[in-house]
Amino acid sequence: MRILLLTALLTGILTAYAQVDLTRHITLDVKEVTLDKLFEILETYHGVAIAFGIDNIPNTLKISLSVKNKTIFEILEMVCTQAGLSYDVIDRAVVFKYSKPNHPHKTAKVLPVNTDSSDISFTVKGDSGIDSPIANRVDSVKLSYKYTIPNGAEFRPPKRVRRPDITNLVIGPSLFSDGNKRSKIGCYGAGVFLSYAADYNNFHFVERNIAFQKYRVDWNHSMAIGGYIILSSRIYISLGGAYATKDFVLNYNYRVLDPDDPFPIPDQTKVKVRYLEIPLTLGYGILTRRKYSLCVAAGFYPSYLVEKDEHTTYLNSGNPSTTYFINANRSTIYSATLGFIAHYSIGNGCGIFIEPGYIYFIKAVNKEAMQSNSSLYRIKAGIQFSLFHKH
Amino acid sequence: MKTLLLLFALLFSQLPHGLALSVTINQTGTAANSCSRSLTALVSDGSGSYSYTWSIVTPAISWPGSNNVASVSLALDQTADVNVSVQDLNTNQITSATVTVYRIVTGSFDTFIPNLITPNGDGYNDTWIVTDSGKNYSPINAYSYTLTITNASSVQVFSASATVTANHLGILGGDINWNARVNGTGSIVPTGVYTYQLTLVNCSQSTAYSRQLNILY
Numbered sequence: 001m002r003i004l005l006l007t008a009l010l011t012g013i014l015t016a017y018a019q020v021d022l023t024r025h026i027t028l029d030v031k032e033v034t035l036d037k038l039f040e041i042l043e044t045y046h047g048v049a050i051a052f053g054i055d056n057i058p059n060t061l062k063i064s065l066s067v068k069n070k071t072i073f074e075i076l077e078m079v080c081t082q083a084g085l086s087y088d089v090i091d092r093a094v095v096f097k098y099s100k101p102n103h104p105h106k107t108a109k110v111l112p113v114n115t116d117s118s119d120i121s122f123t124v125k126g127d128s129g130i131d132s133p134i135a136n137r138v139d140s141v142k143l144s145y146k147y148t149i150p151n152g153a154e155f156r157p158p159k160r161v162r163r164p165d166i167t168n169l170v171i172g173p174s175l176f177s178d179g180n181k182r183s184k185i186g187c188y189g190a191g192v193f194l195s196y197a198a199d200y201n202n203f204h205f206v207e208r209n210i211a212f213q214k215y216r217v218d219w220n221h222s223m224a225i226g227g228y229i230i231l232s233s234r235i236y237i238s239l240g241g242a243y244a245t246k247d248f249v250l251n252y253n254y255r256v257l258d259p260d261d262p263f264p265i266p267d268q269t270k271v272k273v274r275y276l277e278i279p280l281t282l283g284y285g286i287l288t289r290r291k292y293s294l295c296v297a298a299g300f301y302p303s304y305l306v307e308k309d310e311h312t313t314y315l316n317s318g319n320p321s322t323t324y325f326i327n328a329n330r331s332t333i334y335s336a337t338l339g340f341i342a343h344y345s346i347g348n349g350c351g352i353f354i355e356p357g358y359i360y361f362i363k364a365v366n367k368e369a370m371q372s373n374s375s376l377y378r379i380k381a382g383i384q385f386s387l388f389h390k391h
Numbered sequence: 392m393k394t395l396l397l398l399f400a401l402l403f404s405q406l407p408h409g410l411a412l413s414v415t416i417n418q419t420g421t422a423a424n425s426c427s428r429s430l431t432a433l434v435s436d437g438s439g440s441y442s443y444t445w446s447i448v449t450p451a452i453s454w455p456g457s458n459n460v461a462s463v464s465l466a467l468d469q470t471a472d473v474n475v476s477v478q479d480l481n482t483n484q485i486t487s488a489t490v491t492v493y494r495i496v497t498g499s500f501d502t503f504i505p506n507l508i509t510p511n512g513d514g515y516n517d518t519w520i521v522t523d524s525g526k527n528y529s530p531i532n533a534y535s536y537t538l539t540i541t542n543a544s545s546v547q548v549f550s551a552s553a554t555v556t557a558n559h560l561g562i563l564g565g566d567i568n569w570n571a572r573v574n575g576t577g578s579i580v581p582t583g584v585y586t587y588q589l590t591l592v593n594c595s596q597s598t599a600y601s602r603q604l605n606i607l608y
Contacts, residue, residue, distance in 0.1 A: 210584050211603050212506055254507040254605070257526060261515035262608065265507065 028067040028075060029091060036062055038079065043244060046072065174344045175295075175351065175384075176233050176288040189230035189389040191349070193238065195382025197222045203248065203365065203374040217248040220376070224279060228384070234285035236295060236341075242277040242278045244303065246365050250325075264318020271325045273365065274307035275333070281343050292344045299337040301359065305329055328368035339378070349386035354379070403489045410436040412484040414477045418492065423534040423561040424554050426495050427593035430473060432488070438481035448472040448489060466594070470494045493559040496534045499592040503564075504589070504600070510571035510579050511608035519571065519604060521589070522564030533591035534561040540569060540587045540604070548573050548580055561593070571606060581607050 026046050030038060061083060067075055175189075198219055205215040226240020250269045259265070283295035310326040339357025346352060356379045364370035417431045433440055443459050449472045456463060465473070471494075476487040501523045509516045523529045537552035549569050555561050567589070571579050583606060591600045 235530055255503070255505050256509075256516045257503075257505055257520060257522070258515040261509055262513060263509040263511060263515070265509075281606050 019339070022072045022076075025069045025071055026067075026075070028065050030066075031064045032062045033064070035064060035079075035083070038065070042072065042075075060105075073267055104256070122273040169390040175236060175293045175345075176230060176285050177344055185232050185235070187229060187390070188232065189386060190228065191384055191388075192227050193225070193240070193353070193384040195224045195353075195355070195380050197242075197244075197355075197378050197380035198225065199244070199359075200377040201246070201248075201374070202376055203369075204371040205369055208250075212253045214251050214253065215248060216251060220245045220247060222277065222378075222380075224277070224380070226279070230389075234288065234295075235287070236283035238281045238283070240279050240281070242279055243306075244275050244277050246273045246275060247271060248273075248369065249308060250369070256315065259314055259316050262318075263316075264320055265315040266318075266322075267313045267315045269310060269312040269322055269324065271366065272307065272309040272311075273305070274328050275303040276306045277301050277303045279337075281337070281341075290345075292342070295343070297337075297339050297341050297355065297356075297357065299339075301335045301337060303333045303335065305331045306348050323367055325368045329366050330363060333361055333363060333365060335359050337378075343384070349389065351384045351386070352382070354381050356380075360371070403565065412437045412477065412482070412486045414475060414486050414488045416473070416475060416488050416490040418490055421559055422556040423496050423559050424556055425464045426497070427464050428492050428495070429462060429464050430475075430490065430492065432475045432477060434461075434477050434486075437477075437479045437484070440480040442478045442480060444476040444478075446474050448474050456591060465492055466495050466497075467492065468494050468497050477580035495594045496530075496532060496559075496561040498532060498597070500531045500591050500593070500598060501530070502591075504602070505592065506603060507605045507607065508571060509608050517521065517571070519564050519569040519587075520565055521567040526564075530560045531562050531564055531567075531591070533593045535592040536562060536567055537590045538567060538569075540585055542580065542586075543584050545586075548585070549575060551575075562591075579608075580607060599604070 024046075028041075028046075029040060033041070063083070064080060065075065065079070198221055201217040201220055203215075203217050208214075222242045224240045224242035224246030226238055226242075228236060228238035230236055248271050250271070252266050252268065253267055254267070256265060269342070277298055279301045281297050281299035283297040285293050285295050287294040308326050308329050310322060312320075312322040337357050337359045339355055341353055341355045343351050343353040356377075358375065359378055360375045361373075363375055364372050394436075412434065413436060414432050414434045417433055418428060419431075420428045430445075432443055443461055445454050447454060450469060451571075452471070455465070455467075458571055465471075471492050472489055473492050474487055474489045476485060478485045497540050502521060503524050503526055504521050505516070505519060507516065508519045511517065521531065523531050535552075535554040538550060539547055540549040541547050549572075551567070553562075554565070555566075569575070573580060585606060586601065586606045587604050588599065588601050590597060
């Protein structure tokens with residue numbers, strides 16, 4: 001009894017506000033009209049009273065609609081969806097707001113709507129695609145209209161049309177597709193990289209017969225280029241080619257009373273050694289997120305001698321060349337490496353990475369100057385371009 | 392005759408009152424290898440009872456040690472002019488004298504020791520010479536040294552030592568040297584790496600260097 005009374009009361013109130021039935025089916029054909037013009041047409045020819053208050057109507061947004069026998073609700077829904085608007089039902093008003101692309105839309109449960117798109121075709125012409133035209137201009141679009149509810153029917157706002165998810169197209173994922181997914185071994189992505197590394201050498205030099213003669217090694221460098229493949233959600237493998245320097249210096253530290261001595265008194269011998277490295281690295285992701293990832297990496301680097309040079313400078317005017325070390329460089333050296341790769345995606349399939357590591361040489365680089373068991377600490381920084389990526 | 396007598400009387404009457412108080416300073420321990428210099432004030436023509444006031448005139452430093460004594464000892468690290476003022480306690484006469492007291496040889500050594508010589512007779516770097524850091528052949532701030540040079544097989548090829556007593560300067564640059572000959576008189580040693588053991592001594596320290604010397608030619 002009480003429920004019946006309540007329903008009757010509600011219906012009465014709702015009916016009192018009713019002016020136009022928005023569940024009415026109409027046919028509409030307009031070309032290149034602005035929003036306000038469209039609303040005007042709806043009002044004049046179909047009796048839909050729409051009142052709107054907005055900061056700005058985007059004058060450049062032009063809508064063309066060719067619609068047959070659809071409800072006014074559906075039409076409004078489609079227009080607002082394509083125009084980047086969303087709505088909420090608040091009391092008797094339908095409040096339209098500008099909707100940002102990657103936020104889930106707030107939807108109320110909707111009437112089932114025939115979304116057979118073959119009857120409808122329309123284009124939304126704006127500045128440059130869906131997001132930007134309205135973004136800077138429209139804060140909210142408030143459309144309030146009066147509607148009627150057929151007796152007995154429950155009011156439900158129209159169904160929202162699902163927007164295509166464009167997020168994955170605009171921002172490229174990090175190195176790994178989705179770190180939390182377990183995936184089988186396969187080719188999930190591939191690309192190329194370019195990097196520069198600085199090496200802090202930890203060469204073990206031999207003791208000189210003359211104790212005050214000292215070896216010194218400065219920072220060495222390398223540049224690499226290569227390709228990589230992502231084998232699973234966590235495994236990364238890369239192969240490249242690098243040009244690396246492994247130069248060192250011998251300081252003689254002679255002290256003489258007369259630097260004018262015509263006998264050539266050496267000051268320093270600089271040994272220039274260049275290798276072509278083939279770095280093969282295997283990385284395992286220990287932290288994988290959408291924009292960044294962290295791997296532990298292990299690798300094997302065979303290196304081939306490509307350039308060698310030795311030059312001695314003198315305290316006095318002497319200038320004879322020397323060959324103490326030049327022929328003692330190993331033509332092939334093998335090294336093993338261990339480190340980390342931290343990767344950050346900067347968009348469009350591109351990413352930057354930093355790779356600190358420790359490289360251990362199986363044998364000495366230069367047999368005359370060094371003992372075995374030399375090593376170095378390398379910090380590599382680079383940029384990676386994804387050629388393809390399976391989601 | 393009377394004039395002469397008068398003159399003589401005048402002369403003799405002056406004599407007992409004409410001798411004035413005077414002092415001279417006697418210095419001992421002036422050699423380079425002395426680590427303390429002694430000064431004695433010798434006073435003459437006084438009553439025998441004096442007060443002594445010692446001071447350092449230049450540089451302007453205060454008197455170290457005891458004062459009002461006839462004999463003092465100084466061990467200064469810089470050369471100074473020392474003055475003594477003596478007052479006769481009975482007659483109140485004052486006299487003074489000044490003397491230069493050289494620094495004792497103390498502090499760090501000032502050396503340039505080559506580690507390469509080329510004894511090929513071209514006149515450049517033919518001799519191994521220990522000199523001061525400015526290569527001026529000035530004092531190296533040591534008064535005594537011992538030197539031995541051995542070859543790579545630890546066979547001795549040269550040795551020398553000396554202590555300077557003649558002057559206050561100590562060892563000068565160039566005093567310690569080796570002509571690259573075996574025992575100084577034999578043939579020139581072959582090229583190679585040699586080791587020298589050089590000990591330098593002064594009043595504050597004694598340092599033994601054991602370093603390599605390379606001989607090429």
